[in-house]
Amino acid sequence: MAEDPVGLDVPTDVSPAELEQIAIELARVAGRFVVADRPRELGVSRTKSSATDVVTEMDQRCQDLLRERLAATRPGDGFYGEEEGGRRGSSGITWVDDPIDGTVNYLYEIPAYAVSLAAVVGDPAAVGGWRPVAGAVVDPVAGELFHAREGGGAWRITADGVRRQLVLEEPSALDLALVGTGFGYDPRVRTWQAEILLEVIAEIRDIRRIGSAALDLCHVADGRLDLYFERGLNAWDLAAAWLVVSEAGGSLTGLDGRPPGSDMVVAGGPRLLPQLQRLVLAAVDKVGPVPVAGVG
Numbered sequence: 001m002a003e004d005p006v007g008l009d010v011p012t013d014v015s016p017a018e019l020e021q022i023a024i025e026l027a028r029v030a031g032r033f034v035v036a037d038r039p040r041e042l043g044v045s046r047t048k049s050s051a052t053d054v055v056t057e058m059d060q061r062c063q064d065l066l067r068e069r070l071a072a073t074r075p076g077d078g079f080y081g082e083e084e085g086g087r088r089g090s091s092g093i094t095w096v097d098d099p100i101d102g103t104v105n106y107l108y109e110i111p112a113y114a115v116s117l118a119a120v121v122g123d124p125a126a127v128g129g130w131r132p133v134a135g136a137v138v139d140p141v142a143g144e145l146f147h148a149r150e151g152g153g154a155w156r157i158t159a160d161g162v163r164r165q166l167v168l169e170e171p172s173a174l175d176l177a178l179v180g181t182g183f184g185y186d187p188r189v190r191t192w193q194a195e196i197l198l199e200v201i202a203e204i205r206d207i208r209r210i211g212s213a214a215l216d217l218c219h220v221a222d223g224r225l226d227l228y229f230e231r232g233l234n235a236w237d238l239a240a241a242w243l244v245v246s247e248a249g250g251s252l253t254g255l256d257g258r259p260p261g262s263d264m265v266v267a268g269g270p271r272l273l274p275q276l277q278r279l280v281l282a283a284v285d286k287v288g289p290v291p292v293a294g295v296g
């Protein structure tokens, strides 16, 4: 992939192709699980950064399932997920999972959520201190799976089993680009994000807020979106989809030469990504810094 913020090497005894197969199989298992085992009365089991930042019992159960399966398959690997229960490893590989990306959609039965699973090197808790090696994102309602490994291309498998390599294509100009974005759970941050969006929206074709960052990024790779930007993402939201975008010929970055991380993620192809980056940077300069540092 083009960005290698830390120059971390993949351990020599590790096969990225094998990690990719594990990611595909487990993302599929987890995707089936969140659809099939959803209780009739799905409630909120706890909240995180705000009253609307919810965790359902299925987020935690899905993460537990992935963690247990990975411990059985590759006991030396670390595990870092959105919900409770991480593990340090000894192999040099850490699995990063978002058991349900798009939890609010899942809660409301809006069919736009995903399971994201990636094998990474480095420390996924440190912005700029890790990179993905292999990963998969499954959209269990559409029955679609996106997968990639370093140097292996980006792929989409549709519900009827058709496997197609993804090659990112770009419109000729920014004002023709359909741009995905998202908003955080803290209302003060969301208001700031809306102010940034006001500076961007007149310069593009239109905006989409689908509600799953992992799917948004995969859709930049498959052409359902042209570009994407969002503040407040964590490693679990983007680990697998980062690789899908970069293996399709695009990239993810932050602002001002920084790596993609919680401050900002901008994603797209080589023609329009720098233009969106400049637009978002100018918007941040005009609007001012986010009012609540460290809150997504």
Ligand code: IPD
Pocket (backbone or CB within 6 Å): 082, 098, 100, 101, 102, 103, 104, 181, 182, 183, 184, 210, 211, 212, 213, 214, 230, 232, 233, 237, 296
């Ligand atoms: C959220 C989704 C959403 C994005 C938020 C994320 P979650 O993840 O990806 O699209 O806008 O920033 O936190 O909470 O549903 O796993």
Ligand code: CA
Pocket (backbone or CB within 6 Å): 082, 098, 100, 101, 102, 236, 237
């Ligand atoms: Ca997420």
